[in-house]
Amino acid sequence: MSNPAVQHQKDYIHAGYGVKSWFLTVDHKRIALLYLISITLFFFVGGFFAVLLRLELMTPQGDIVTAETYNKLFTMHGIAMVFFFLIPSIPAVLGNFLVPMMIGARDLAFPRLNLLSWYLYNFGGLFTLYAMINGGVDTGWTFYAPYSSSYALGNVVPVVIGVFILGFSSILTAINFIATIHKMRAPGLTWFKLPLFIWAMYATAIITILGTPVVAITLLLLGFERVMGAGIFDPALGGDPILFQHLFWFYSHPAVYIMVLPSMGVISEVVTCFARKQIFGYRSMAYAIMGIAALSFLVWGHHMFVSGQSVYAGMVFSALSFLVAIPSAIKVFNWTATLYKGTIEFKTPVLYAFGFIGLFTIGGLTGLFLASLATDVHLTDTYFIVAHFHYIMVGGAVMGYLAGLHFWWPKITGRMYNEAWAKFSALILFVGFNLTFFPQFILGYLGMPRRYYVYPPEFQVLNVMSTAGASILGLGYLIPMIYLLWSLRKPKDVGPNPWNATGLEWTTSSPPTTHNFDQVPVVTAEGPYLYNDEEAKVG
Amino acid sequence: MDKPQSTVAHHFEDMDQQREAGTLGMWAFLVTEIMFFGGVFAAYAIYHHMYPEAFGEASKTLSVVLGATNTAVLICSSLTMAFAVRSAQLNQRKRLVGFLILTIILGSAFLGIKAVEYSHKIHEHHVPGASFVFEGPHSGGAELFFSFYFAMTGLHALHMVIGIGLMVWLIVKAQRGRFSSEYHAPVEMAGLYWHFVDIVWVFLFPLLYLISRA
Amino acid sequence: MWNFPLIPDRASTIAGEVDAIYYFLTFISLFFGGIIVIGLLYSAIRYRKASKSSRANAVHDHLGLELAWSLIPLAISIGIFVWSSRVFINMHVAPKDAMEIYVVGKQWMWKIQHPQGNREINTLHVPVGKPVKLIMTSQDVIHSFYIPAFRIKQDVLPGRYTTQWFEATTPGEYHLFCAEYCGTSHSGMIGKVVVMEPAEYEQWLAGSGGGLAMTTSGQQVFQQFGCQTCHKQEAGQRGPSLEGLFGTQVKLANGQTVLADQDYIRESILNPSAKVVAGFQVLMPMYRTQLTQEQLNQLVEYVKSLGTTKRKEG
């Protein structure tokens, strides 16, 4: 029973109506949409804070907000963007939607846990949002003790609890992915036939379960110290503030790969599809993902080179940080090599993918300046750092997220967006992004410290450039919102496989039915991305 | 037993796949628990390294008798839990419920003894914070020790309370005949969790009570 | 409007060494970034869908190439690591004859005291061409003492000393920033470093209301708190002699030995029971709550000076 039956079955969006059918759904695809809404909300919250930051920094003196407010703004910007937007972004939205479909399963292993994870996310989010509106916090997203435990203004404890709850949400998603990927692959789909996106999701999940609990306990101890006045990290009470930093970065460095690995997975899918070519060096790409995940736990001390950590420890961490750059190098070069002799079609996702590769490379290479001890001493805690991580996280990870969203949008909604607008906004984003963050590299080298509310006047010109860029960037993020939503007004207008891509998800209808596949597919192809082999093209 | 209920969820192929996925998921969760407690253990180890004498002095004020008794109680509860799982495997509903109740009783006994210890500590003003008092030269380090004592045993106790809650739920389900030798994954999961909590205590006991008895 | 700097001042001996690595890294980045960008653009143009270029013999795997683009970056990385670490170690090992200046950070100011006793706030006067070692601690949260023109930075922690050193090369005024976020006025915790010719510096020292040298005021504090009742010239019944203590290895009651450095002396005063000298009881009271951070610094400086005198005599 093939095609006619599929026609009659309702797709997952129309499988049920009414509030309950959404809020109590256990369908991974519906949960992905719920996540999409929550996460977009937080992105705009974080973006709103960023706009205020940039406006304040237009002039050297303080004008639109007070110093206290400024400090709360960058703290809440960092927390919203890192914990509530970027860490869950690709896994919880695209991963949730695609992991079962790409491996030929009907759902994730634990559908109810999946729904619980969304509720926890929102619960933690609302908790934090409440704390942000009601007083805010001013510790910086890093919560360094003893400032956060004994001196900080505002609602440190509620925010810490919010992040703690959020941690549970990530952990549940991660456990779900691990069990699903291990145990629910379609017959014949062996590990080395998996799309790289699945590898990336798997590695991300592993990092999440190993790292998140450590930051959870650390934040709990911090809250304990702040509430009870008991000593844990505050030297006035016998504690050691450097220990807080160790425990915090034990998670938060691997977390930066939680943020970028999923994007790397997306880019591999997009590049192969639009170059119509097999990925260059599939196995080493997979190994590189796992290598990054494993090494990511060995380098956290590079955030602490001037913290008073031992010089020897600093050297060990520096050496290992250089080492973790090597698998990233492999990935960048292999993508470039994949494009060589391809047949490249310039659709929107591939524009974002180009953006990702270029900007991630710049971000990554500037990471080397920071992994190198002597230069980090000068650059740490300056705008160079700010530029480094925005290049990777905004230029890299967010672009990857947008690439994926555009690539799978027809699959998710059954509708194609307006290509011209989409290309236009990709261009705007690229220009705005570079104008915003490139000047910050120079600012950092000149010595402008980060988290500065007022600054010496000679830094103004570069700051004005950055603010100008940010307003272009903000505009660039609004446009996709509009045309993507607009596309929903149309009737369904795409078939199962608008891009002619390989991959099991493209064999289902767009949008897919609730159970994805009528029959569990059996995989006989030699591997993923068989674009060169015309036979393997799924029609 | 009751009529065979279909216990394979719609998205799984068969029982084996469902059970394997469940076990793997549970172990992934236990890994997060290892790292969670690992974080405090690491912090404890660092401070023990920094203030060995103070930690020793403070540790001496704990009661080895109560600590050791509690260790034994917890090991007993692990045994009853293991038997509970075994009963479920063998489809022995009465025994399953009986062992779960025994486990709950033992778990509660542990918490009771813990409560006695806490009340002693509160009495002796060993609770860190404004009212903390510790005679002798090591009061700073001792306060740290007690911060960890309460944080670690408190988290451990919280896990036990959750475990007891799980078992109450299991008993209800078992009474309704939901488990069989085919399907008893929830019992197994609860068992894994309970044993893990036991293991945490196996490390907490020497680290908190025994470090300076010699 | 366009006359803003793109390169920071370079005013210490280490600055050039750091910049050399910086520019080398910039070069490496341009090189590899260039390869990637050119590669991307080349394929984008040559192999766009409409182009008729031949796609024959496309490869999907090439171990040699992959090894090349992992091993070459690895080799370069190792080179940078070694080079940069050597400079880093230089930054950490102050010359023996460096003059020592004490820095105390607190929300939100820098308090500085010269060995001759001169105090200043948010300004640091130093002579050109002479190594200066900063001995720093904080009264509250973590701060970071950052002089961009010297390319040095070090976090300043409560509860312990951290140090850094520099040798200024060019007279002038430079920014001094607090680089670790420390609360509301973090961005106001700034000041300047004034580098002067040695003669001028002497003048400044003499003219700026010097006050007592740190060792002298340390001696006064020593007497004021009655330290000499237990610590005499010779080791007595009650306490060990502090003569010649600094820089030696001290045997402790628990069998270990420690180096008597600044942190040890500081800890011995604040929390005597933490490390007890072999052969003595813990009689010494805790001075944690009684001493200000400045008095503590002076005491440490005084105890250190006892060391040097003795070594000179011996």
Add this chain to the structure above:
Amino acid sequence: MSHHVIPQKIYLLVFGTLLCLTLITVDVAFYNFGWLNMYVALTIATFKATIIVLYFMHVKYSPRLIWVFAIGGLFWLVILFGLTFGDYLTRF
């Protein structure tokens, strides 16, 4: 698989061992082995944990993947301890 029913005797044996080891660890704590004290206690604790994992938690009868996860968790703990102590033990 995983259906393995472990005989009661083994459970009782493990239980007995655990109780004995608890007694031993308490007793041994009152002898002074100097710096070894801590390691003696931790070795016993590790041994106890191992048999709990192997028998009570059925890992001995579980597929390789479960072993990998159990050992992996432990290994990452070692990383956390190792690199953190790496800092504290080399400060000067």
